Amino acid sequence: MVRHASLFSQLTGLFNRNQFYALVLRHGSEKHAKGFSSWDHFVAMLFCQIAQAKSLREICSGMACCLGKLRHLGVKGAPKRSTLSYANQKRTWKLFQDVFYDTLHLCRQAPSPGKTKFRFRNKLMSLDSSTISLCLSLFPWAEYRQTKGAVKLHLLLDHDGYLPVFACITDGKTHDVTMARQLALSKGSIVVMDRGYNDYKLYAEWVEDEVYFVTRLKDNAAFMVLADFPVPKNxxxxxxQTILFTGAVAAKNCPYALRRVVVWDKEQERKIELLTNHLDFGATTIAAIYKDRWEIELFFKALKQNLKVKTFVGTSENALQIQIWTALIAMLLIKFLQFRSRFGWSLSNLVALLRWNLFTYRDLWEWIDHPLETPPPEPAPIQYGLPFKGLGQHY
Incomplete structure (x- = not known):
């Protein structure tokens, strides 16, 4: 007797189906649909990410060979390749975007593991983007250079649990600063970013809105020193020091006193010049904040190595958006399992073992705590003998 549904079924059970169908109605995703529901579509694309299916054929065949185990997922059956391809091309990716933010709300309800690295209460976030290269002959709409196509994935990573709280997919030519200007950051929050976001008007807006930033100072920045402060020993x-920009454009766009902290990087044996508008934190705290920005680089690395965002099962812009948003949803699910587990998973190991046990009948929460233990055998059914009479006897 099977006591639990498959691990994949229990994963999809984390989504609120009523809320999902409310989003379907909002976006009209099932308009003129014939048999293949939006939920079927979502489950198929989620299977593509967690099972690391490389093509539409692998998605459909992989689900078809598990046909007897799909009933708990709420899907009617494995889709056909043409049906899934048409859905990826025609059904709006904005449904998957909204499901991503609903899943983010679920992850925030789980306590993040470990203690925070910093004592301050300000919300700390990292802002960065990653370019996803595409073949221009297959993706002509994503022209980036003369012989190369690309899209950009922009992320705002919350350091409380290292969860992406904002995501946007643009063409490869969109400048990072363009997306930074669209962010509505709360008062008192701290955003850390690399030198690619250098924009003096943006710095001035954040100073006026009481939003703190930590970034790299441009090598050719012209400034005057207003005050020098003693540095901590050892x-x-x-x-x-506090500085004021003296360049014509910089002084006009950002006429505020800012802080310059120079850090010695022992590993690379180089100086790193940091720029911030936070004048109260210690210099070591400013340096530690910038160092923690590396977490968003690790997030991009984990996303590209463990999920399907480098090769795509569709060539239209809508299909690409759907696949990337589904990858972000899958990443949130994996983070949620990490938060709930006592095993101490690394993200890559969790993705691998989950892929190998996707249709195993075990309790999900017991499995993430004890993944290497052999599940107890199911009790054998009791067979009752029938009172047949001996051979050769007449009835």
């Missing part, structure tokens, strides 16, 4: 801080 630390890697070389310089701590």
């Amino acid at each position: 630390r890697n801080i070389l310089v701590d």
Whole structure:
């Protein structure tokens, strides 16, 4: 007797089906649909990510060979390739975007593991983008260079649990600063970013809105020193001072006093010049904040290595958006399992073992705590003998 549904079924059970269908009605995703529902579509694309299916054929065949185990998923059956291809091309990716933010709300309800690295209460976030290269002959709408296509995935990563709280997919030519200007950051929050987001008007807006930033100072920035502060002993801080930009454009766009902290990087043996508008934190805290920005680089690396965002099962812009948003949803699910587990998973191991046990009948929460233990055998059914009479006897 099977006591649990498959792990994949229990994963899809984390989604609120009523809320999902409300989003379907909002976007009209099932208009003129014939048999293949939006839920079927979503489950198929989620299977593509977690099972790492490389093509439409692998998605459909992989689900078809598990046909007897699909009933708990709420799907009617494995889709046909043409049906799934048409859905990826025609059904709006905005449904998957909204499901992503609903899943983010689910992840925020789970306590993040470990203690925070910082004592301050300000919300700390990292802002960055990653370019996803595409073949221009297959994706002509994603022209990036003369012989190359690309799209950009822009992310805002919350350091409380390292969850992406904002995502946007644009063409490869969109500048990072363009997306940074669209963000509505709360007062008192701290955003850390690399030198690619250098924009003096944006810095001035954040100073006026009381939003703090930590970034790299441009090598050719012209400034005057207003004050020098003593640096802590036996630390890697070389310089701590307040400055004022003197360049014509910089002084006009950002006429505020900012802080320059120079850090010595022992590993690379180089100086790193940091720029911030936070004048109260210690210099070592500013340096630690910028160092923690590396987490968003690790997030992009984990996304590309463990999920399907480098090769695509469709060539239209809508299909590409659907696949990337589904990858982000799958990443949130994996993060949620990490938060709930006591096993101490690395993300890559969790993805691999989940893929190998996707249709195993075990309790999901017991499995993430004890994945290497052999499940107890199911009790054998009791067979009752029938009172047949001996052979050769007449009835």
